[in-house]
Amino acid sequence: MTLHPEDLRVRQLGERRYDSPLADLLSTKQTSPHYVAEGDRVLLEDTVSMLAGHGLPSDQVPSFEAAGPRRKIYFDPANVTAGVLTCGGLCPGLNNVIRGLVQELAVHYGVKRIVGFRNGLQGLTAQHRDDTVELTPDAVRDIHTAGGTILGSSRGGQDADEMVDSLVARGIDILFVIGGDGGMRAATFLGAAIRRRGLEISVIGVPKTIDNDLPFTDQSFGFQSAFARATDFISAVAVEAAASPNGVGIVKLMGRHSGFIASYAALAANAADIVLIPEIPFVLGGAEGLLAHVERHVRAKGRVVIVLAEGAGQDLLEDHGLATDASGNLKLGNIGELLKDSITAHLTGAGLAPTIRYIDPSYAVRSIAANAYDSVYCLRLAHAAVHAAMAGCTEAAVARWRRRFVHVPLSLMTSRRNQVDPDGDLWLSVLETTCQPAEFGPARQRERVRAGFC
Ligand SMILES: Nc1ncnc2c1ncn2[C@@H]1O[C@H](COP(=O)(O)OP(=O)(O)O)[C@@H](O)[C@H]1O
Ligand SMILES: O=P(O)(O)OC[C@H]1O[C@](O)(COP(=O)(O)O)[C@@H](O)[C@@H]1O
Ligand SMILES: [Mg+2]
Numbered sequence: 001m002t003l004h005p006e007d008l009r010v011r012q013l014g015e016r017r018y019d020s021p022l023a024d025l026l027s028t029k030q031t032s033p034h035y036v037a038e039g040d041r042v043l044l045e046d047t048v049s050m051l052a053g054h055g056l057p058s059d060q061v062p063s064f065e066a067a068g069p070r071r072k073i074y075f076d077p078a079n080v081t082a083g084v085l086t087c088g089g090l091c092p093g094l095n096n097v098i099r100g101l102v103q104e105l106a107v108h109y110g111v112k113r114i115v116g117f118r119n120g121l122q123g124l125t126a127q128h129r130d131d132t133v134e135l136t137p138d139a140v141r142d143i144h145t146a147g148g149t150i151l152g153s154s155r156g157g158q159d160a161d162e163m164v165d166s167l168v169a170r171g172i173d174i175l176f177v178i179g180g181d182g183g184m185r186a187a188t189f190l191g192a193a194i195r196r197r198g199l200e201i202s203v204i205g206v207p208k209t210i211d212n213d214l215p216f217t218d219q220s221f222g223f224q225s226a227f228a229r230a231t232d233f234i235s236a237v238a239v240e241a242a243a244s245p246n247g248v249g250i251v252k253l254m255g256r257h258s259g260f261i262a263s264y265a266a267l268a269a270n271a272a273d274i275v276l277i278p279e280i281p282f283v284l285g286g287a288e289g290l291l292a293h294v295e296r297h298v299r300a301k302g303r304v305v306i307v308l309a310e311g312a313g314q315d316l317l318e319d320h321g322l323a324t325d326a327s328g329n330l331k332l333g334n335i336g337e338l339l340k341d342s343i344t345a346h347l348t349g350a351g352l353a354p355t356i357r358y359i360d361p362s363y364a365v366r367s368i369a370a371n372a373y374d375s376v377y378c379l380r381l382a383h384a385a386v387h388a389a390m391a392g393c394t395e396a397a398v399a400r401w402r403r404r405f406v407h408v409p410l411s412l413m414t415s416r417r418n419q420v421d422p423d424g425d426l427w428l429s430v431l432e433t434t435c436q437p438a439e440f441g442p443a444r445q446r447e448r449v450r451a452g453f454c
Contacts, residue, residue, distance in 0.1 A: 003044065003062045003412075010065050010407045011191075013200050013392040016072035020390070021109055023071045036066035042404045064216075064406035067384035067398050074392025075173060075202075080105075081113040082389070083172040084135060086149040087120030087179040087186065088327070090363070091208045091222035093370035093378040094149035097178050099140040100382025101206075106137050109390055115170060120154035120179075121163065121186055129166035144378075147369045155182070156326030160193040167194070167201055174202045174389040180209035180220075181414060182327045184397060188410040191395035202389045205397035205410055206381055210366045212260040215418045216408045217399035221378045223260065225371040230265035233361045238271035238305045244355035247303035248294070248343055252336035252360045255309035256329065258419045261365065262309035263430050273297055273304045274436045276335075278311035279420045280427075283441030284342055290440040291346040298352050308336055336360055380405065 020026070031037040041063035045051060054061050082105055086094050098116070105111040116133035117123030123132070133139070133151060143150050167175060177187040184205050191203040207214045210226035233251045241247030255261045259277020266272040274293070276282060283289045297304040310332050314320040317333035325331055340358050347354040370378060377400070384398040384405045396407045420427055422438075431438060 005060070005062065007412060008044070008062055008064055008409065010396045010409055011195075011394050013074055013202060013394050016070060016074045016391060018073050018076050020069060020071055020073045021077065022069040022387075026069060026071055036068065036404055038066070038068065038070050040066055042066055042401060042406050044401075046402050064401055064408060065393075067388060067405035067407055069387045070391040073390045075390050077109040077111050077390065080109075080111045080173045080390075081115065081171045082111055082174040082176065083115045083117055083167065083170065084151065084176045085117040085120055085123055085178065086151050086153050086208075087177065087183040088153060088155065088208070089180065089210070090148055090153065090366050091180075091210050091220075092147060092225035092366065092368050093221045093374045094153075094178060094208065095140075095143040095146055096370050096375050096378035097206055097208070097221070097382045097385075098135070098150060099144045100379040101176055101386055102135045102140045103137055104383050104386040109386065115172065116151045119152040120183075121158045122154045122156070123151075124163035124166045125158055126162055126166065129170060132170070144375065145369055147367045155329070157186075157328070160189045163190055164193045164197060164199070164201075168199065172201060174204065176204050176206060176385055176389070178206045178208055180207070180211070181214055181417065182329065183208075184214065184410055184413045187397075188395065188414055191410060195395070202392060202394040203410075204385050204389045204393065205413060206385050207397050207399060207413060210261060211255055211258050213256070213258040213418050214413060215416050216401060216412060217397075217418075218401060218403070221374050221381060222366070222370065223264075223374075224377075225368060225374045226254070226365045227261045227264040227268065228371055229365045229368055230261055230361065231268040233359045234265055234269035234271055234305070234307055237357050237359050238269065240357040241303040241305050241355075244303070244357070246298050246347060246352045246354040248298070248347070248354045248356045249303070249305040250308060250336060250340060250343075250356065250358045251306070252308045252310055252358075254362070254365060256311045256332065257417055259309040259312065260418075260420060262307050262312075263420055263426055266307040267429060267433055270433060271305055272307040273301075273434055274306045275308075275430050275434055276306065276312040277309045277420055278314070280312075280422055280439065281315060281441075282313055282439065284316065286441065288437070288441055291342060293437065293440060294343055295347060295350050295352065298347060298354070306339070308339065310335065313338070
């Protein structure tokens with residue numbers, strides 16, 4: 001995937017004519033290992049060979065606009081009305097982001113009117129646009145200690161023009177969309193509809209998802225909290241499997257198309273013998289298949305622990321890929337149940353009747369409050385989002401990229417899916433830790449499309 005400078009350029013609503021209330025804080029700021037000055041840029045790539053591969057002068061290689069406060073801003077804070085919504089699946093840290101946005105807008109920029117739209121994009125329909133939550137620093141003071149979102153969320157599509165009508169009707173100048181890939185796509189269409197109508201409304205995305213499937217962000221907020229919680233279930237199942245004859249522990253974790261939660265939780269628990277993720281197809285039967293490996297493992301060690309991303313092995317299920325949810329996301333078949341049944345039948349047939357311990361924590365990994373790391377991350381993303389919006393950036397998301405905070409055009413945020421790279425160092429760590437074979441079944445020619453920036 002080749003990216004050109006225009007792909008990385010963030011749209012600006014207009015000239016920045018107002019002094020920022022934060023200007024004093026910025027007077028001595030310059031780029032350092034710990035700060036990227038206004039106007040400086042953050043490199044897309046970070047190895048010598050990748051940079052050299054462009055054959056371009058260093059100031060022309062692909063780079064992101066740095067996030068952070070600007071000395072001059074586009075919006076007059078006294079006249080700004082901001083809107084906030086959360087959409088898609090729950091994710092630890094949603095309330096932290098809401099709180100961070102409100103505090104930064106109100107306390108530092110002096111914005112007086114902040115409107116919370118309820119239940120995701122549904123809140124922007126004509127029917128629901130007046131049923132809003134008034135967001136003040138007092139109203140959000142304690143919300144970050146709880147999981148979920150005080151604004152509610154939803155799946156399912158709405159008409160972009162109807163949503164723009166709602167923004168106009170409510171006098172919204174800035175809309176913060178806290179969402180996953182679907183939410184970023186919706187924000188992209190919303191931004192485009194606003195542009196077509198010549199309106200000066202900034203749309204800023206704050207990327208969230210426990211699946212970590214969004215590109216151009218080191219990790220999405222909530223992911224760390226979710227995989228930390230998932231780790232507990234792996235540890236539990238490992239204890240159970242170890243204490244049972246021919247113990248088979250299986251944990252099925254969320255991860256529709258990306259196996260990051262399964263991979264990271266397996267590494268954190270350091271107790272898994274096999275990790276199965278959507279990115280790496282596997283076969284059940286045959287000498288190189290999963291079942292034969294499970295049998296060998298149980299014979300050698302007396303037990304086996306399998307961590308499974310819910311989206312793994314979907315091709316093994318009948319009718320896979322046929323149904324979608326209201327947002328157009330694939331509805332998954334239950335690979336956990338298939339594995340449980342196949343392993344039971346196979347081991348019983350091999351004279352190793354197993355004791356199966358199967359846990360599907362499902363929503364339990366995402367409905368929790370953010371951990372300390374994610375809490376900091378959410379707050380800093382919220383600050384970056386407010387600075388971007390007040391400066392007049394639009395159709396952009398804020399993200400952390402190679403440890404720096406940057407602005408990513410929404411179109412880029414939705415241009416691809418972040419997945420575990422079978423040739424990357426994360427998966428190598430999983431293989432080193434589990435000692436499982438690189439593939440179950442005949443080696444296949446993997447698409448190299450996934451190798452890239454994430
Ligand atoms: N291509 C799209 N165009 C417009 N809206 C979309 C699109 N994809 C998703 N959405 C909307 O974005 C919202 C969030 O999407 P969803 O996939 O449910 O969650 P997430 O944002 O967590 O990925 C939903 O209301 C959905 O209808
Ligand atoms: O919330 P639902 O509709 O049950 O969907 C569950 C899905 O949501 C997720 O938790 C997160 O998905 P999103 O990032 O798209 O919201 C997935 O891991 C899981 O497959
Ligand atoms: Mg999604």
